[in-house]
Amino acid sequence: MAHLIDDDMIEYVGILAKLELSEKEREEAKKDMGRMLDYIDTLNELDTDEVEPMSHVFPIHNVFRDDVVTNGDDRDNILKNAPEKKDGAFKVPKTVE
Amino acid sequence: MTEKDILSLTAVGLGKKIKEKEVTVLEAVKAVMDQIKDMEPVLNSFVTVEEEYAFTQAEAVQKRIDAGELTGPLAGVPVAIKDNICVKDMKTTCSSNILADFVPTYTATAVDNLIKAGAIIIGKTNMDEFAMGSTTETSAFGPTKNPWNIEHVPGGSSGGSCAAVSASESYYALGSDTGGSIRQPASYCGVTGLKPTYGTISRYGLIAYGSSLDQIGPVAKDVTDCAAILEVLASHDPKDSTSVEREDYSFLDALTGEVKGLKVGIPADYLSEGLNEEVKEAVLKAAKILEEKGAVVETFDLGKVKYAIPAYYIIASAEASSNLSRFDGVKYGFRAKEYSGLHGMYKKSRSQGFGAEVKRRIMLGSFVLSSGYYDAYYIKALKTKALIKKSFDDAFAKYDVILGPTAPTTAPKLNESLSDTLKMYLGDIYTIAVNLAGLPGLSIPFGTDQKGLPVGLQLIGDCFQEKNILRAGFALEGEHGYVMPKTAQLAISGREEK
Numbered sequence: 001m002a003h004l005i006d007d008d009m010i011e012y013v014g015i016l017a018k019l020e021l022s023e024k025e026r027e028e029a030k031k032d033m034g035r036m037l038d039y040i041d042t043l044n045e046l047d048t049d050e051v052e053p054m055s056h057v058f059p060i061h062n063v064f065r066d067d068v069v070t071n072g073d074d075r076d077n078i079l080k081n082a083p084e085k086k087d088g089a090f091k092v093p094k095t096v097e
Numbered sequence: 098m099t100e101k102d103i104l105s106l107t108a109v110g111l112g113k114k115i116k117e118k119e120v121t122v123l124e125a126v127k128a129v130m131d132q133i134k135d136m137e138p139v140l141n142s143f144v145t146v147e148e149e150y151a152f153t154q155a156e157a158v159q160k161r162i163d164a165g166e167l168t169g170p171l172a173g174v175p176v177a178i179k180d181n182i183c184v185k186d187m188k189t190t191c192s193s194n195i196l197a198d199f200v201p202t203y204t205a206t207a208v209d210n211l212i213k214a215g216a217i218i219i220g221k222t223n224m225d226e227f228a229m230g231s232t233t234e235t236s237a238f239g240p241t242k243n244p245w246n247i248e249h250v251p252g253g254s255s256g257g258s259c260a261a262v263s264a265s266e267s268y269y270a271l272g273s274d275t276g277g278s279i280r281q282p283a284s285y286c287g288v289t290g291l292k293p294t295y296g297t298i299s300r301y302g303l304i305a306y307g308s309s310l311d312q313i314g315p316v317a318k319d320v321t322d323c324a325a326i327l328e329v330l331a332s333h334d335p336k337d338s339t340s341v342e343r344e345d346y347s348f349l350d351a352l353t354g355e356v357k358g359l360k361v362g363i364p365a366d367y368l369s370e371g372l373n374e375e376v377k378e379a380v381l382k383a384a385k386i387l388e389e390k391g392a393v394v395e396t397f398d399l400g401k402v403k404y405a406i407p408a409y410y411i412i413a414s415a416e417a418s419s420n421l422s423r424f425d426g427v428k429y430g431f432r433a434k435e436y437s438g439l440h441g442m443y444k445k446s447r448s449q450g451f452g453a454e455v456k457r458r459i460m461l462g463s464f465v466l467s468s469g470y471y472d473a474y475y476i477k478a479l480k481t482k483a484l485i486k487k488s489f490d491d492a493f494a495k496y497d498v499i500l501g502p503t504a505p506t507t508a509p510k511l512n513e514s515l516s517d518t519l520k521m522y523l524g525d526i527y528t529i530a531v532n533l534a535g536l537p538g539l540s541i542p543f544g545t546d547q548k549g550l551p552v553g554l555q556l557i558g559d560c561f562q563e564k565n566i567l568r569a570g571f572a573l574e575g576e577h578g579y580v581m582p583k584t585a586q587l588a589i590s591g592r593e594e595k
Binding site (some may be wrong): 007009010011013014016017018019020021023025028029032033035036039040042043044045046048051052053054055056057058060062063074077078080081082083090092093094095 | 197198200264295298311338339341360400403404407408410422425426427428429430432439443444445447448456460461462464465466467474476477479480482483486518519534535560
């Protein structure tokens with residue numbers, strides 16, 4: 001089965017991925033993704049009806065700990081990495097009118 | 098000792114000489130810094146070299162060794178850290194423009210364990226952007242070259258770490274392995290690389306790519322170094338909820354040279370179509386050596402081999418699309434200069450900050466997780482993963498170790514891989530299933546091909562059975578082992594003449 005990825009699909013995936021692709025990138029993405037999905041179709045050769053999906057190879061359990069603060073106040077250092085900051089907080093574009 | 102003698106030592110060898118006061122920590126750091134200065138203009142193994150920090154640390158660590166406070170085998174030995182592992186106050190970029198100026202406020206547990214053992218961090222190594230790639234060519238800061246032939250790639254994504262160790266720019270390095278990213282470049286660069294059982298080394302401070310597959314591991318000159326480094330790195334860490342408390346943390350015990358009675362299986366499916374003849378010969382030669390030493394070697398059908406890569410790309414891309422959503426231009430990293438509104442800022446920052454391969458995988462990951470496709474792709478991949486795990490479980494019911502090639506070929510030339518990414522992905526066919534099944538895998542150098550490029554062998558063990566693969570690797574490496582490439586030797590002798 002050959003996968004044809006159309007403009008609507010790329011637009012939709014772009015919204016999910018929070019990416020804005022240029023015209024050239026869109027065309028490449030359509031081609032790349034179609035080709036990759038064709039390749040991924042080889043998985044359909046496998047009968048997996050009776051197989052349980054495995055998310056982790058070992059049985060893992062939630063790890064709980066007491067709600068105790070162990071790290072100090074590192075606000076100034078953390079804010080050093082912020083692209084924009086104001087009054088000890090991250091500065092972002094206006095979100096509510 | 099001359100600089101040549103110092104640089105020819107392994108990590109454990111240097112640690113011993115430091116303890117015996119034949120070499121000082123400062124001399125060792127100076128030797129690698131000299132080598133870095135000569136090699137970096139050609140190789141580009143490092144994103145950041147921390148010369149001042151390394152010399153300051155050298156003095157402090159020397160004092161603690163002299164005072165008898167640091168007694169471990171790695172005390173005073175220089176190490177390089179892959180640039181996706183956080184070190185406090187040291188720029189950590191993931192070789193991406195989106196993190197070009199990021200300075201972590203904390204240190205990864207694995208690095209913390211090294212520092213406690215007296216390691217001297219000398220810098221951060223180049224990699225494929227966010228560890229997505231097999232050649233180190235997707236780095237935003239230029240490709241790394243293979244020290245054996247600078248027209249060839251070092252492999253990836255831990256290409257900088259492997260090239261640095263190969264060229265004696267560092268005694269050992271940390272890498273990370275999501276689908277072969279330690280073992281494949283180790284194979285291409287003629288060094289030894291170990292990907293431990295999932296959960297053995299804490300991922301706290303490793304910038305996540307595919308969280309259920311990622312594992313930090315050592316890159317070194319030989320198996321002894323890898324075992325000694327693993328003893329330092331492995332720990333149960335409450336800060337990583339998938340960290341495993343292991344019963345046995347003494348890996349050096351396995352290095353007896355004895356393989357009598359060890360059951361070794363070679364997957365017939367690893368020796369078929371697509372495998373380079375010279376690499377195949379190396380695998381068969383290794384099998385013969387193990388047999389001569391008393392191991393029982395058989396070929397068998399592993400099965401499901403060709404399904405590992407498609408399953409991997411679904412799972413890794415899905416996890417990447419989620420993990421990399423944190424890069425939004427708010428808390429750290431790059432923010433676009435011009436945009437309109439909050440969502441415009443997110444989109445512009447991410448689109449300008451990420452490179453092509455990262456965007457490709459985020460797009461694929463977003464697609465396979467999207468409503469309507471989730472079952473057909475993501476769940477299908479998780480079911481395939483269960484089948485692959487079962488294949489390995491069946492194999493390890495019969496064998497202690499699986500022997501095979503690390504990669505189908507030796508290192509390709511630069512600029513040949515990225516034009517056909519699907520073909521590049523197929524190069525990970527022998528390494529990727531190991532991550533899906535959470536198994537430990539070791540790549541050791543085993544001679545060179547006719548072009549003079551290193552050939553690597555892979556030894557795969559059952560979960561928590563690192564000792565079996567270290568034992569087999571140790572028995573084999575006497576045959577070939579680490580050789581310093583000519584470029585690195587020339588740099589050293591050039592300095593001696595001056």
